[in-house]
Amino acid sequence: MSWSIRDDGVNSNDNLGEAMIKGKCGCGAVTYQMTTPPMFVHCCHCSECQRQTGAAYVLNAIIEADRVELEGPTTEHELSTPSGKGQIITRCKNCGVAVFSSYMIRLGKLRYVRVGTLDNPDQCPPDAQIFTNSKQAWVPLSEDIPAFEEFYKFDEVWPPSSLKRLETALS
Numbered sequence: 001m002s003w004s005i006r007d008d009g010v011n012s013n014d015n016l017g018e019a020m021i022k023g024k025c026g027c028g029a030v031t032y033q034m035t036t037p038p039m040f041v042h043c044c045h046c047s048e049c050q051r052q053t054g055a056a057y058v059l060n061a062i063i064e065a066d067r068v069e070l071e072g073p074t075t076e077h078e079l080s081t082p083s084g085k086g087q088i089i090t091r092c093k094n095c096g097v098a099v100f101s102s103y104m105i106r107l108g109k110l111r112y113v114r115v116g117t118l119d120n121p122d123q124c125p126p127d128a129q130i131f132t133n134s135k136q137a138w139v140p141l142s143e144d145i146p147a148f149e150e151f152y153k154f155d156e157v158w159p160p161s162s163l164k165r166l167e168t169a170l171s
Contacts, residue, residue: 021061023118025092025099030072032099034113038063039162041115043126043145045135048081052089053098056136059115060101061124064169068100068111087112109169128157 021034038061049058073093081087087103100113115124126145129135133149141147146157155163 021118021120021123023099023113025072025095025097025117027092027095027097029094030070030074030092030097030099032068032070032113034061034063035067035069036063038113038124039165040128040158041124041126042112043129044131045129045139046131047134048079049131050134050136052079056139057129059121059124059126060112061115061118063111063113064165065102065109065111068113070099074099110166128152 021037022031023033024031041059041061043057043059045057050056052058070090074090075093077089077091079087079089081103085103087101088107089098089101091098097117098114099117100111102108102111113124115121118124129141129145129147130151131149132141132147135141146152154166158166
């Protein structure tokens with residue numbers, strides 16, 4: 001099942017009864033669900049994401065913090081970001097798997113859910129590829145997904161319905 005957000009903000013998913021996207025950590029002690037589809041999904045190739053995940057990139061589903069229901073023992077770790085503003089990574093206290101992060105500039109308002117921890121990661125394909133200037137040379141970029149050498153302007157890339165949700169969340 002994949003989500004599709006129409007410009008009017010209405011979820012056009014055929015299976016509206018399955019409105020929650022669920023996920024968990026590696027050991028299953030931490031579970032979560034997103035009560036709506038995310039606003040936007042980044043495939044981030046920055047060197048910090050590579051270091052923090054041990055992978056060539058990370059997929060982050062951006063959603064309002066109050067739309068993520070979390071259960072289980074967690075710990076939080078503050079880490080640096082290329083902007084210098086930092087982020088807090090929320091991990092399972094038992095296995096250490098990162099389930100989401102929150103950037104200090106928007107702390108408490110947004111969650112960046114690690115798509116790889118979803119029960120079905122196919123539910124949240126990337127909407128944009130960012131920081132491609134630091135991607136691994138062997139990683140191909142999809143021509144079907146907008147790519148940016150660094151970041152972009154939200155109002156030039158996000159659909160209007162997601163921009164409205166973002167504005168509401170940050171107000």
